[in-house]
Amino acid sequence: MNNEIKRELSAIVGERWMLDTPNELHVYSYDATPLYQAMPDAVVMPASVEETAAILKVANRHRIPIVSRGSGTNLCGGTVPTEGGIVLVTNRLNELYEIDQDNLTATFGPGLITAELHTAVEALGLFYPPDPGSMRISTMGGNVAECAGGMRGLKYGVTKDYIMGLQAVLPSGEVLRFGGKNAKDVAGYDITKLLVGSEGTLAVVTEITAKLLPLPKAKQTLVAYYNDLTDAARSVQRVIAEKIIPATMEFLDAETMRVVEAYAGIGLPLDMKAMLLIEQDGTEMQVEQDILRIAEICRREGATEVRTAETPEEGAKLMAARRAALSALARVKPTTILEDATVPRARLAEMVEQVGVIANKYDVQICTFGHAGDGNLHPTCMTDERDKEEIHRVEQAFQEIFHAAIKLGGTITGEHGVGIAKAxxxxxxxxxxxxxxxxxxxxxxxxxxxxxxxxxxAKDTRRRVVVNTHECGHKHG
Amino acid sequence: MNNEIKRELSAIVGERWMLDTPNELHVYSYDATPLYQAMPDAVVMPASVEETAAILKVANRHRIPIVSRGSGTNLCGGTVPTEGGIVLVTNRLNELYEIDQDNLTATFGPGLITAELHTAVEALGLFYPPDPGSMRISTMGGNVAECAGGMRGLKYGVTKDYIMGLQAVLPSGEVLRFGGKNAKDVAGYDITKLLVGSEGTLAVVTEITAKLLPLPKAKQTLVAYYNDLTDAARSVQRVIAEKIIPATMEFLDAETMRVVEAYAGIGLPLDMKAMLLIEQDGTEMQVEQDILRIAEICRREGATEVRTAETPEEGAKLMAARRAALSALARVKPTTILEDATVPRARLAEMVEQVGVIANKYDVQICTFGHAGDGNLHPTCMTDERDKEEIHRVEQAFQEIFHAAIKLGGTITGEHGVGIAKAxxxxxxxxxxxxxxxxxxxxxxxxxxxxxxxxxxAKDTRRRVVVNTHECGHKHG
Known part of the structure; x- marks a missing residue:
């Protein structure tokens, strides 16, 4: 990218917000996804929709790639600038403009941190359910780009189910508004939902209006341990077949339990094959009833131990342990590859079993945990990117896992996105x-x-392309 | 359309299912929308996705318009063949393939009647919430094409919120599948949601997979009468601001109440300015609690009378009266034009007031009822299409109503679609x-x-184009 273009960008955002030193570019050369890295030519941080539009016009005129990103917590290499160009950081567009208590909506910039939205609406007795694992640092713009999921997806759905309106800038610089605060709106194609999950490949989102719910009054947590994986999966299925939809039904296999226990020391039994962590919310009465029935079903289906958290603190501690799974696994080996093959929930047991068979076949270490209630598994491989031979086996194993998911009526990605990793x-x-x-x-x-x-x-047919640092960063413009 | 093309179509579906006599064509020259009519050149009724694909290939090759339709209950002229061509009727694709109780999904053809889906899933204790006014005759394919809403939209959302997977045929004849049974799926753009509400302008849907919920165990109905419209609107707002989301909150103005009472004779008071009809569902305990609190709020906000239905039968009777509103209004004058301007719910009172002012200004009779909880109003005009001068005033009044809705942050159509009426x-x-x-x-x-x-x-800038019978039916191919 020549200096003339950089001067154009500086003129738009101000010198301070156009970064192009090697150190600065390096910071935006990767995201949370292991194995992928590439240098951008420039990083810009607009403070308004007008600046965003002006940047896009420059990029469009000179045919320069634009990679928009927030905190870069995605796990599909979605914000790695593999073709160089401009990284457009939306973090300065982080204002929470409004919480509309009459219409139950919140309107904010894409740079707002997910957990900050949670805190702000919960202070008013309201609720924004999607809770991706990265919520303490992820931005809402990133959640929209990837259609982030989380642990409450079973009962409450995913990001898409809550986005009602968007302001977005097309590559031409045109600023458009889609949807709004109307609970019903069929005026034209639903561009709002099309943009959610479009991974920055269509437009840059500059303002978001999300639907809120009343905050549930009560919450209870139950944990069930199993000697047999299949019993755990069948318990999930039976709970739902008996018409109970818990807020959360998380699954951890034996290996994940072991690693989490070593990390968090919360007293998980190490001789069990699987555990379920189930949370229900609602009115106190309803939660009480549901948790009792769920406990009964888990016992009936073969749980060796079922325990209800005595206090909200104990419940929170159990859920925190589950949330720590990725960090715990990441300590085991230098490289952690977290996937999200997803199947219809009735096929959960089959999928977990196949992951085990495939891991053995390729002699790689794969732990499995995830959102059992919605069939969204996280087979996670602990490996070392410096060991090229092992990485090759890991790639083969994941390829087979994706095929297995598809064969069971599932999908290659439930909530992480396609990006480059799954293109x-x-x-x-x-x-x-x-x-x-x-x-x-x-x-x-x-x-x-x-x-x-x-x-x-995908640009070519080679799967799981690994891009090395400095390999990219093509000159544009 | 020449006979050669008709022979091609006959060869695909069989002679019996290719209609082209004037009487047969006349049946498919209109839909439930008043004022619009145009003759097709041929009507075809495929029995499979293969036949559907073959028909589309013929149409695409000869550049013949394809209007796909089910029962034609839409209210936007969406299935009137204004440019002639082929009407493709999906009613024969009406099989209910599967109700999957483990994954809580149903899979069926587009010709399935909405109420038949309701009956089938409710027999298993499951629930498909969208309940458009036409549900006893509308097809699910039509519901998908228009993104049908209904009375339960406030708590449960609209058709889009329940469609998880589609099989659809592109104009090229290519058969594609989008989505499926996965609760989470971010593999590529969400074409499923893009097709819902696309009004037959993109593809022909040939199979639908919908999400189901557990059927709520209990239900209660409450009716509140008001001397003042604003009190009713404020009650709606307050209930939601106090974090109660009822399944249904319906609004009827004085004129609608009068007409419904004359039609149904259920004892509505004729000296009141407005009524709310509120239904809550859930567990027995929760419903009881919510209805008590709602009654309290309605009284506090100025309801002159609040009554809870004593029995489920009484509740059903009240809801049936609301459902009869359109039929009741349709008896008053030869032509009934039902619109669906929608506003964020906090603007409901303002919108209802403006409809009154606009009706006076243009000296036309407009009753207003609708889904107060989601701001989705149905200003309904009783008129006579033979009176050209009055129809002109009606058009002007609706134009002003649409502008008013937009000004309040609303939309031109909440659930009826754009079609030709609102293009x-x-x-x-x-x-x-x-x-x-x-x-x-x-x-x-x-x-x-x-x-x-x-x-x-819109093809041109003239708004509310009225197409007369026999005026259209251009020759193609």
Missing amino acids: GYLDLKVGTGGIELMKRIKDAFDPHGIMNPGKMF | GYLDLKVGTGGIELMKRIKDAFDPHGIMNPGKMF
Whole structure:
């Protein structure tokens, strides 16, 4: 990228907010995904929709790739600037404009931290349910881009279910508004929902209006331990078949339990094969009733021990242990690869078993935990990226896991996104016809292909491309 | 359309299912929307996805308009074949393939009647919430095309919130699958949600997978009468601000009450200015508590009478009276025009007042009822299409109503769709930039523009085009 373009960008955001020293660029050369890294040519941090539009116009005119990002907590390499260009950081657009208590909505900039939205609305007795693992640092713009999920997806759905309105900037610099505060709105195609989960490949979101719910009054946590994986999976299925929808049903396999216990020391039994962590919320009475029935079902289906948290603090501690799973696993080996193959919940036991078989076959260490209630598993591999031979086996194992998920009626990604990590597998789920259609839709937004190029749609047929530092950072403009 | 093409169509579906006599064509020249009518050239009724694909290929090759429809209960002229061509009737694709009790999903053809889906799933203790007014005759394919709403939208959302997977045929004849049974799935753009509400302008849906909920165990109905419209609107607002989300909050103004009472004779007081009909569902205990608190709020906010239905039968009777509103109003004058301008719920009182002012200004009779809880009003005009001068005033009044809704942060259509009736107003909500983007998305699906042409996007700037019988039916192919 030549200096003339950098001067144009500086003129828009001010010198302080246009970064281009090697050290600064390095900070934006990676995200939370292991194995992927590439240098951008410049990093810009707009403070307004007008600045965002002006940046996009420059990029569009010079055909420079634009990778928009918040905190970069995604796990699909979605914000690695693999073709160089401009990284557009939305963190300064972090204002919480309004919590509208009459319409039960919140309106804010994409840079707002997810947990800050939680805190602000909960102080008013309101509730924004999506709670991705990264919520303490992830931005709402990132949650929208990836359609973030979380532990409360079973009962409350995912980010898409809460986004009612968006302001977004097209690559042309045109600023458009979609949706709004209306509970019902069928005026034209639903561009709002199309943008949620579009991974920065269509437009840059500059304002978000989300739906809120009343905050549930009570919450209880139950933990069930199993000698047999299948019993745990069947318990999940039976609870739902008996028409109880808990807020959360988390699953941890023996290996994950062991690692979490070593990390958090909360007294998990180490001789068990699996555990379920179940949370129900609602009115006090309803929660009480549901938890009793769930405990009964878990016992009936073979749990060796079922325990209800005595106090909210004990419940919170158990949930924190589950949330710590990724950090705990990350300590085991230098490189942790967390996937999110997802199946219809009735196929959960089969999927967990197959992950075990595949890990053995390729002699790699894979722990499995995740959101059992919605079939969203996180097979997690502890490996070392410096060991090229092992990494190759890891790639083969995950490839087989994705195929297994698809065979069970599942999908290659439940909540992490396609990005670059799974671009080569997208055809497994949507077919080449589906990909062609999606590319035509991308063209409708982004005719010059500047928005997060190389993401979602694979450039070639090689799967799980690993991009090395300094390898990229092409010169543009 | 020449006979050669008709023979091609006959060869696909069989002679019996290709209709082209004037009497047969007349049946498919209109839908539930008053004032719009146009003759198709042929009507075809495929029995499979393969036949549907073959029909689309023929139409695409000869550039013949395709209007897909179920029972035609939409209220936006969405299935009137204004440019002639083929009406593709999906009613034969009406099989209920599966109710999956483990994954809480149902899979069926687009021709399935909405109420039949309700009955089938409720027999298993499950629940498909969307309940559009036309549910006894509407098809699920039509519900998907229009993103149908209904009385339970406040608590349970609309059709879009329940559609998890679709099989659809592109104009090219390509058969694609989107989504599925996974509670979480972010593999690529969400084409499923894009197709819901796309009004037959993108593809023909041939199979639908919908999400189900456990059927609530209990239900109670409350009715509140008001001397003052504003008190009723404020009651709605207060209930929600106090964190109660009822399943249904319906509003009827004085004129609607009078007309419904004359029709149904259920003892509505005729000296009141407004009534609210509120239903809550859930566990028995919760329903009891909520209804008590709602009654208290309504009284506090000025209701002159608040009554809880003593028995489920009484509750059902009250709800049936509300459901009869349209039929009751339709008896008053030869032509009934039902609109669905929608505002954020906090603006409800203002909107109802403005409808009154506008009706007076243009000296037209407009009753207002609708889904108060989600701000989705149905200003309904009783008129006579033979009185051209009055119809002109009606059009002016509705134009002003749409502008008023937009000014209050609302939308031109909450649940009826754009179709042809509101195509001229779409720019009020989404702007010309939004329309241009949507047209480019349409091109991505339908490059030759054969899918329901003239709908959603206005062909010219004249608003509320009235198409007369026999005026259309252009020759194609």
